[in-house]
Amino acid sequence: xxxxxxxxxxxxxxxxxxxxxxxxxxxxxxxxxxxxxxxxxxxxxxxxxxxxxxxxxxxxxxxxxxxxxxxxxxxxxxxxxxxxxxxxxxxxxxxxxxxxxxxxxxxxxxxxxxxxxxxxxxxxxxxxxxxxxxxxxxxxxxxxxxxxxxxxxxxxxxxxxxxxxxxxxxxxxxxxxxxxxxxxxxxxxxxxxxxxxxxxxxxxxxxxxxxxxxxxxxxxxxxxxxxxxxxxxxxxxxxxxxxxxxxxxxxxxxxxxxxxxxxxxxxxxxxxxxxxxxxxxxxxxxxxxxxxxxxxxxxxxxxxxxxxxxxxxxxxxxxxxxxxxxxxxxxxxxxxxxxxxxxxxxxxxxxxxxxxxxxxxxxxxxxxxxxxxxxxxxxxxxxxxxxxxxxxxxxxxxxxxxxxxxxxxxxxxxxxxxxxxxxxxxxxxxxxxxxxxxxxxxxxxxxxxxxxxxxxx
Numbered sequence: 001x002x003x004x005x006x007x008x009x010x011x012x013x014x015x016x017x018x019x020x021x022x023x024x025x026x027x028x029x030x031x032x033x034x035x036x037x038x039x040x041x042x043x044x045x046x047x048x049x050x051x052x053x054x055x056x057x058x059x060x061x062x063x064x065x066x067x068x069x070x071x072x073x074x075x076x077x078x079x080x081x082x083x084x085x086x087x088x089x090x091x092x093x094x095x096x097x098x099x100x101x102x103x104x105x106x107x108x109x110x111x112x113x114x115x116x117x118x119x120x121x122x123x124x125x126x127x128x129x130x131x132x133x134x135x136x137x138x139x140x141x142x143x144x145x146x147x148x149x150x151x152x153x154x155x156x157x158x159x160x161x162x163x164x165x166x167x168x169x170x171x172x173x174x175x176x177x178x179x180x181x182x183x184x185x186x187x188x189x190x191x192x193x194x195x196x197x198x199x200x201x202x203x204x205x206x207x208x209x210x211x212x213x214x215x216x217x218x219x220x221x222x223x224x225x226x227x228x229x230x231x232x233x234x235x236x237x238x239x240x241x242x243x244x245x246x247x248x249x250x251x252x253x254x255x256x257x258x259x260x261x262x263x264x265x266x267x268x269x270x271x272x273x274x275x276x277x278x279x280x281x282x283x284x285x286x287x288x289x290x291x292x293x294x295x296x297x298x299x300x301x302x303x304x305x306x307x308x309x310x311x312x313x314x315x316x317x318x319x320x321x322x323x324x325x326x327x328x329x330x331x332x333x334x335x336x337x338x339x340x341x342x343x344x345x346x347x348x349x350x351x352x353x354x355x356x357x358x359x360x361x362x363x364x365x366x367x368x369x370x371x372x373x374x375x376x377x378x379x380x381x382x383x384x385x386x387x388x389x390x391x392x393x394x395x396x397x398x399x400x401x402x403x404x405x406x407x408x409x410x411x412x413x414x415x416x417x418x419x420x421x422x423x424x425x426x427x428x429x430x431x432x433x434x435x436x437x438x439x440x441x442x443x444x445x446x447x448x449x450x451x452x453x454x455x456x457x
Contacts, residue, residue, distance in 0.1 A: 016253060026253040028225045029284055032211040036282035037066050039270045040119045042109040042126055043293065044101035047135035047363040048149075051099050054109065055127040062125065064118035067277055069110040071097040074272065075241040078154050081264040081295075082330040082368070083228030083235070087158035089333040091170060093150050096239055096268050101130075102149055102327035103365050105293040112273045112281055135363035139299065139324035142168045142360035149327060149361035161333040170325045171333035171359040175340070178352025180305075183316040187307030191388055195381035199299040199324070202370055206255025207290045208266040212273070213280035215248070222271055223250040227261040239268045240275055247271075259369030263295040263330050295368030298335050298359075299324040302381035314347050321357040321378065326366035332359040335369065339378030346382070 016026065025031050056068050074096040082090035097107055109126060113119040136142050136149060150165040157163035162172035184190055210224040220242070226232050229251040237244040254261065270281035285294070305318035321339045325332035340355035370376075 020253075027206060027255055028209045028211065028223060028252050029282075031223070031252060032282050033213065033280045036211055036213075036280045037112040037114065037270075037273060037277070038116050038119050039110060039112045039273055039281050039283040040116075040123060041107045041269060041283075041293075042111060042123050042128070044104060044106040044108050044130075046101060046130055046132050047104050047137065048133040048147075049101050049130040050133060051101065051108065051128060052131050053127075053129040056109075058127075059111070059122040059125040062113070062118050062122045064114040065122050066112045066114065066279065067110075067273060068112070068122065068126070069097065069272060069276065070108070071095065071099045073097075073276070075239065076154070077238060077241050078156065079235060079239045080330060081235065081268075081328070083226075083231035083262040083264065084331070084334070085231075086234060089159045089161050089171075090331060091155065091157040091163050091165070091329045091333075093155050093165070093328050094239075096272055100152075103363050105289075105365060106327065107269070107293075110269050110273060112270075112277070136168065136361070137363060139322065139360050139362050140301075142324075142362050143358055144168070149363060159333070163329070163333065165361075168361045169358060170329035170361055171336060172357065173337075174354070174356040176352070176354035176356075178316070180316050180318045180352045180354040183352045184305060184307040184318065187315050188310040189308045189312070191304070191306045191385045193381075193385050193388065194301060194303045195384055197297075197300045197302070197377040197380060199296045199365075199367060200370075201291060201294070201296045202256070202258040202260040203290075204256025204258055204260065207285040207287060208261070208294060209282075209284040210266045210270050211280060211282035212267075212270040214274060214278055219246055219248045220271060220275055221248050221250065222267055223252065224267050225254045225257075225261060226251055226264075226267070227254070227257045227259075228264075232264055232267050235264045236267055236271050240272060242275070258371045259373060260295045262369040265294055293365060295330065296365065297370035298332070298367040298374065298377070300336070300339060300374075300377040302339060302378060304381050304385040306382070306385045316352040316354075317344050317347065317382070318354045319344060319356075319378070319382065321355075323357065323359040323374075324362055324364065324367065325359050326362055326364045328366035329359070329361070330366055330368045331373075332367070335367075335374030338372075338374035339381075342375035343378035343382040346379070347386070 019026055054070050059068055078092040079094055080088050080090040080092055082088055111119050111122050134147055136145050136147050144167050149168055155165040163170055206225055213221050215221050229249040233247045233249045237247045266283045270283045273281040301322045303320040307316045308314050319340050321336055323336040336357045336359050344353050
């Protein structure tokens, strides 16, 4: 007797649908204990400075203040906040609190108290003496700049991604096939353009927020609005220099993430407070703090050279990406890879391609993951260059996707770094020159969704 089908072709009610509609407490701040210490951070007013003195005497006298922590109270083990599998490609360039501050908004001190009013008053009473240093603000001049964002010897990169803190490099690499320069020199048409993609914020409805507590087994419980609970466990343990077995992470319903919550933005601060005091603690970013000290998309500048023969058929693609990772390297080495490895394979490059990149440190807010994860910047640049050629009518068809010779095929020179087999999407039937094939259209939509980060695989 066949089992009755309960799911395929049937409507299935989301388990939390009724609770969401009824406004039940499901999100991080909704379920935080009422007796949590309120945690806020004192932030640097300087883009680049060294802390010489911190006077906490008046702030500690504020009624209701539980503790104030500085770089002198933190582990000196560097880590990355990037939610990536160990060993992370992102360099270990952070401390929970550091004597050096590297952007306007960088954390200087952690203040924890019984009420928000007490914490705000204490923040105003902390006196900090800075040695202000010259910052690196223009990412065009960051590489090999005599001013180093991370001069410290404790900086390290666990993976061979071309990182070098003595050159302000978070990552650097080159990938090529064929003699790009020679082939471009022989092309009948060459488009040579540079495109600048600014950093931008995810601006999800629920900002970054975390609360922490100790349980009956002596474990640090971290409840956070995050996309990466297992990575949070490892990163928090490493940052606090405690065993992973002492950390337990819970992820409630989250009110949007879009990649920003693939970075451990808030978790380490209340975790340190709870570990030091034994009391529950909570940190919630208000929107203005979210805007100045979180994890936006990487600013990138993409230089594209695209060559075609007299028939408008692509012969070579040359792409160079300069990416601004900001003060820290979260997701820097990996997002930049997608700017080329996800854009170049869209087109046939039967003779040659080259993809080079540099990811540089600057004294600006550090960047991170955002929907599309670097592919967005690269696809925008390459498609803009190709569109410029179409506008000049030098690439044959008005819609270049319809041109059979431009469809991505398995024999293309451009290597697919992410094991995506385009041969399953394009064949002779789907690459009809008139572009009217429904198979072609559906596969094109799916391909675009994959490349633009609307689907994950």
